[in-house]
Amino acid sequence: MEYKLISVDYYERVIDHLRGNFFADEPLNRAAGLCQQGGGNRELEHHSLATLQDQLSIMAVDERKDSVNYGQIAGVILNGVLRSGDTEQALDKLQFSCDSNYKKIFELLYRHSLQVDLFARYNVQRIFDVRILSVDSRYRGQGIAKELVRRAEQVARESGYHLLKADATGIFSQKILRSQGFEAFSEQLYAKYRDDEGRIILPVEAPHIKLQLLTKELKYENDH
Numbered sequence: 600m601e602y603k604l605i606s607v608d609y610y611e612r613v614i615d616h617l618r619g620n621f622f623a624d625e626p627l628n629r630a631a632g633l634c635q636q637g638g639g640n641r642e643l644e645h646h647s648l649a650t651l652q653d654q655l656s657i658m659a660v661d662e663r664k665d666s667v668n669y670g671q672i673a674g675v676i677l678n679g680v681l682r683s684g685d686t687e688q689a690l691d692k693l694q695f696s697c698d699s700n701y702k703k704i705f706e707l708l709y710r711h712s713l714q715v716d717l718f719a720r721y722n723v724q725r726i727f728d729v730r731i732l733s734v735d736s737r738y739r740g741q742g743i744a745k746e747l748v749r750r751a752e753q754v755a756r757e758s759g760y761h762l763l764k765a766d767a768t769g770i771f772s773q774k775i776l777r778s779q780g781f782e783a784f785s786e787q788l789y790a791k792y793r794d795d796e797g798r799i800i801l802p803v804e805a806p807h808i809k810l811q812l813l814t815k816e817l818k819y820e821n822d823h
């Protein structure tokens with residue numbers, strides 16, 4: 600497997616990969632019924648492209664010469680820069696969204712994030728935000744997601760970030776991030792996320808039971 604930074608000429612192929620995998624089978628997307636396997640979603644594609652433009656994202660490409668899937672994108676980790684005020688702004692903008700399913704998902708993520716001020720808590724100006732972790736179903740269970748997280752941390756370090764953050768929506772992504780030194784900072788049980796009438800907003804399927812916000816601080820030699 601070859602791991603590389605995602606350059607502009609790969610953006611369309613990355614979106615295609617996400618349509619076939621993450622858009623349909625990430626736990627919150629699935630609970631909201633956001634899209635069918637292979638189908639697109641305007642807002643999620645816009646969110647993904649905006650993240651790609653920060654040029655911190657990595658893909659795993661199948662470069663085995665003897666593989667029938669030679670050249671296929673096996674997995675991606677899309678990382679973006681998060682600055683103070685970005686989440687408030689994104690939440691305001693979300694109110695104009697016409698996609699009620701997308702809105703349900705991102706309202707949960709943004710409101711949860713806004714319960715804590717990571718910038719003040721860790722005394723940082725910018726955060727390396729791990730937004731999308733996705734492995735093609737044909738390549739799962741081979742350690743690709745773990746390696747993508749490990750490489751994302753390298754990129755963060757090379758770019759001088761002091762804090763990485765991720766909103767992990769399922770039990771496996773939570774486990775993968777913890778195995779790479781991330782720590783759970785806060786969490787929200789899906790069963791307790793309800794509307795005014797007491798109905799569960801996102802009926803996420805087992806074994807996924809909660810959203811977890813995880814962080815990892817990076818230390819440098821000249822840090823005190």
Ligand code: ACO
Pocket residue numbers: 620621624625626729730731732733734735738739740741742743744745746765766767768769771772774775778
């Ligand atoms: N069942 C059981 N264990 C699993 C599963 C599974 N479905 N998926 C991963 N694991 C465990 C592995 O056993 C392994 O544990 P180990 O190190 O103790 O052996 C560990 O998690 C690492 O697994 P990887 O092989 O690195 O994970 P993989 O490459 O299969 O990708 C991922 C996992 C990204 C969750 C993939 O299943 C996927 O794309 N799912 C749909 C999208 C999604 O949910 N993404 C995460 C959302 S959160 C976010 O994006 C920030």
